[in-house]
Amino acid sequence: QITLKESGPTLxxxxxxxxxxxxxxxxxxxxxxxxxxxIRQPPGKALEWLALIYWSDDKRYSxxxxxxxxxxxxxxxxxxxxxxxxxxxxxxxxxxxxHSRYSTKDFDYWGQGILVTVSS
Amino acid sequence: QSALTQPPSTSGSPGQSVTISCTxxxxxxxxxxxxxxxxxxxxxxxxxxxxxxxxxxxGVPDRFSGSKSGNTASLTVSGLQAEDEADYYCxxxxxxxxxxxxxxxxxxxxx
Numbered sequence: 001q002i003t004l005k006e007s008g009p010t011l012x013x014x015x016x017x018x019x020x021x022x023x024x025x026x027x028x029x030x031x032x033x034x035x036x037x038x039i040r041q042p043p044g045k046a047l048e049w050l051a052l053i054y055w056s057d058d059k060r061y062s063x064x065x066x067x068x069x070x071x072x073x074x075x076x077x078x079x080x081x082x083x084x085x086x087x088x089x090x091x092x093x094x095x096x097x098x099h100s101r102y103s104t105k106d107f108d109y110w111g112q113g114i115l116v117t118v119s120s
Numbered sequence: 121q122s123a124l125t126q127p128p129s130t131s132g133s134p135g136q137s138v139t140i141s142c143t144x145x146x147x148x149x150x151x152x153x154x155x156x157x158x159x160x161x162x163x164x165x166x167x168x169x170x171x172x173x174x175x176x177x178x179g180v181p182d183r184f185s186g187s188k189s190g191n192t193a194s195l196t197v198s199g200l201q202a203e204d205e206a207d208y209y210c211x212x213x214x215x216x217x218x219x220x221x222x223x224x225x226x227x228x229x230x231x
Binding site: 037039046047048049052060062063096104105106107108110111112113 | 152156158166167177216222224
């Protein structure tokens, strides 16, 4: 079965860079049509898509956050890494990674998420 | 402010049907048949319940159905059950430069 799990710091200071890792199993990110995305959700608020990486290494970013985001993959480790620079308290949220299908443009399997708090 | 507009809340009694709307633009919902809906219970990860506007993943009850007309998509939950009480989010593909836009979410209360 497909599983994903996020890991990384739960507390970062303003202006710091956040690095989150998504470790997945049950699928290959080298297989055609497969992608992994990152989505965040501030406490009590809505979902917001951040970034997506495809099996081909094609990358997509939220237009509003593009300048701060970098997504990479390491298929040998079954991991996808998201970096977000210049963190601010408004970036406090639960960050989740999810499996995506190129053919349907959705997120069909999600990780449990990791709550990241930005505070000095 | 979310890209897609949903009503903040809705409610219904057990056995009734409710419909949640999701309004976008001609750049997202109106231009692509890639609308998906997610159900999220408190403290849990979102769960995909509708994709491709009308399709249900394996294991999702047929009480959940989706549709689209113009720039507005809809999720209908028929035969409401207590376990349907949750937050529901719509999402749409918005082109190669903006993979996914989400709605603000709708809290469904089963009375």
